[in-house]
Amino acid sequence: MTACAIEPTAEGGDEDPTPPVLPTPCVISADGAYAARLARGPHADAWFPERWTLDGPEPYAVPLPVHQPEEPGTEVQPLADGRVLVCRSVQDRHTFSLLYPTGPGTGELPLGAVECRGEGARLHLLAPAPCGERAYALAVGERTSTVWLVAGGAFGPERLADVPGRCSGGVWLDRTGRLLALDRELDGRTKTVVVDLECGEVSPLLQIAADSDDRLLLADPDSGLLVIRSDAPSPGTPRLGWGVVGSTLPVRFPESLRLPDCTLTPFAVQPGQLLLPEGCAVALRIDGPCGTWVGTWRAAERRLHQLAVPEGWLAGSGLWTADGVLRLPYATADEPCAVARLTPPTVPAPTAEPEPAPPEPTAPEPTTPRPVPLQEAPLSRLVTN
Numbered sequence: 001m002t003a004c005a006i007e008p009t010a011e012g013g014d015e016d017p018t019p020p021v022l023p024t025p026c027v028i029s030a031d032g033a034y035a036a037r038l039a040r041g042p043h044a045d046a047w048f049p050e051r052w053t054l055d056g057p058e059p060y061a062v063p064l065p066v067h068q069p070e071e072p073g074t075e076v077q078p079l080a081d082g083r084v085l086v087c088r089s090v091q092d093r094h095t096f097s098l099l100y101p102t103g104p105g106t107g108e109l110p111l112g113a114v115e116c117r118g119e120g121a122r123l124h125l126l127a128p129a130p131c132g133e134r135a136y137a138l139a140v141g142e143r144t145s146t147v148w149l150v151a152g153g154a155f156g157p158e159r160l161a162d163v164p165g166r167c168s169g170g171v172w173l174d175r176t177g178r179l180l181a182l183d184r185e186l187d188g189r190t191k192t193v194v195v196d197l198e199c200g201e202v203s204p205l206l207q208i209a210a211d212s213d214d215r216l217l218l219a220d221p222d223s224g225l226l227v228i229r230s231d232a233p234s235p236g237t238p239r240l241g242w243g244v245v246g247s248t249l250p251v252r253f254p255e256s257l258r259l260p261d262c263t264l265t266p267f268a269v270q271p272g273q274l275l276l277p278e279g280c281a282v283a284l285r286i287d288g289p290c291g292t293w294v295g296t297w298r299a300a301e302r303r304l305h306q307l308a309v310p311e312g313w314l315a316g317s318g319l320w321t322a323d324g325v326l327r328l329p330y331a332t333a334d335e336p337c338a339v340a341r342l343t344p345p346t347v348p349a350p351t352a353e354p355e356p357a358p359p360e361p362t363a364p365e366p367t368t369p370r371p372v373p374l375q376e377a378p379l380s381r382l383v384t385n
Contacts, residue, residue, distance in 0.1 A: 026052065026314045026329055027077050030130045030172075034078035035329055037314065041069060049076045049099055051084050052329065052337055059329070061337035064099040064106045075125045080132025083109075085151050087125050087137065092117045094137070096150045096157065112156030118142050125150075126170040129177040130221075136197075138182070140166050147180065147195060161200040163193065171219045173245075181205055183215040192216040208232040208251055218282065219245075220269045225277035225299075227266045240264055242299055244277045256304045257297065262288035264295065265316065272322035281344070283326055285316045294318075296326065296344040310340040 026037035035052040039061075048065035064084055075087040083100045096111040116123050116139045123139040126147075134152030138145060145167035149158040165186035173179040173194065180195045190213040192206035206214045212232035217240075219226050224245040231238045233253045241253040257264060263286070270281040278300040286295050286306065292315050296305045309315075312332040319327050326342045 026317045027128065028054070028317060028319055028329070029078045029080060030128045030132055031055075031080060032319045032327075033080065034082055035317070036076040036078040036084045038070060038072065038074060038076060039063065039331075041065065045069075047072055047074070049074075049084050049086055051078060051082065051101075053082075054327075054329075054339065059337050059339050062101050064101065066099065066106055066108055077125050077128055077135055079135065079151065085125070085135045087123075087150070089123070092121070094123045096137075098151065111151060114139060114148055114150070114157050116141065120166075123148075126180070127172065130172050130175045131177045134177060136160075136170075136180070138167060138170060140168070142166075145182070145184070147182075147197065149197075160197050161195050161202070163195060163202050169215060169217070171216050172221075173219050174221050181216045181219065189213060190215060211235070213238070218266045218269050220271065220273070220277075220280055222271055223273040223275060223277040223280040225269065225273075225280045225282075227269070227282060240266070242277075252299075254297075254299070254302060256302055257284075259286065259288065259304070262286050267316050268318045268320050268326070270320040270322070270324060281320060281324055281326075283318055283320065294326070294328070294342070298346075301346070305344045307342055307344060310338075312338075313340075 026035045028035045033055040035054055037050055038047045039050040040046070041048050046069040048063055048070060051062045051064060053060055071088065073089060077085045079085060083098045086097050086099055088095050093113055093115050095113040098109040098111065100107045114123060114137065118141050121141050123137055126136040126138055129136060135150055137148045137150045139148060143164065145163045145165065146159060147161045149160055163182060163184060165184040167182040167184050169183040171181040173181055178196060178198055180197060181192050182195060183190050184193050191204065192214060194203050194205045206216055206228065208214045208230050209232045212230050214228060214230040214232065217227045217229055226243045226245060228241045228243060228251055229238045230241055233239055239253045240257040241251045243251040265285045266282050267285055268283040273280040279298055282297050284295040284297065286293050292309070294307045294309050296307065309328060310330040312330040314329045314331065317329050321327065324343065326344065328340045328342065330338055330340060
């Protein structure tokens, strides 16, 4: 069993894990105003948090070093007010602090700690909450996963919900930060469930086939678009697919989202496309034998555009603007804080009588009278939020 408990604040430890490969990725706030990452200090083995401001005329970085270097595994996350949440881990203990610039130095506000014990136990920060005022973490134990509020509460870390099974992922389904989707492994299968953080209730969301592993990778509350990875079309071989919240149509798995010898991982979705899921742009990180680059895709176009990335791209980070510009943060020796702006090509939508396109493979239909690939859950209102 895993025990998770709040503890008084404590300092980080002295472990020395192997440093990751540079450049380190960055985390972008939900509104796109700030980003945060770990950066190299004056010494090769020294790391410190760095905050990027992205909503001005030009991006700029503010270093936030404290009294001792950070470990390479330290997690960072920006809040909407410009403070940076830091999650430090020492064995089974995870401590949380907020960092902020104070003239020549760095201010630090300790928030407390969460302890997770047990075989295979782990804790990590969830994606930035849409409100930007709170931050959450997921503690995974042998049989139960727990969602914690770790910043923005009144009395330090607060336990919000326990979910039976081992969970991963973490996708926000609304603009308020109430509904959180998690991929839950239970009884040998992985399905996506929804956690209502206000009342702690857990309900099913994604179940394409009884014997498939189904994960939610990305969601857009404006359009209702869901990007999914599942092995329902071909057992044992996960594929990318897409669906729409509240739709009765089957989840589709486009051939355009398959590249030989490459792994595609969605990381950003275009906002503001109200009720237009097929026209909503998705950015994907592509990892292949030749390196890492970017792809952009819209369901209506049925094709994947592959784009070169700037040198020093903080791989897997980026955000769309509502008008379809993809912004990619990057860092090099000459430009330590920069953002590339890419405008992918668009293909006109089919006219009145388009040429018939080859059918895209779909998941096997359930045995129920109508194909409902997305399990019923309290999400119908998300389409209009």
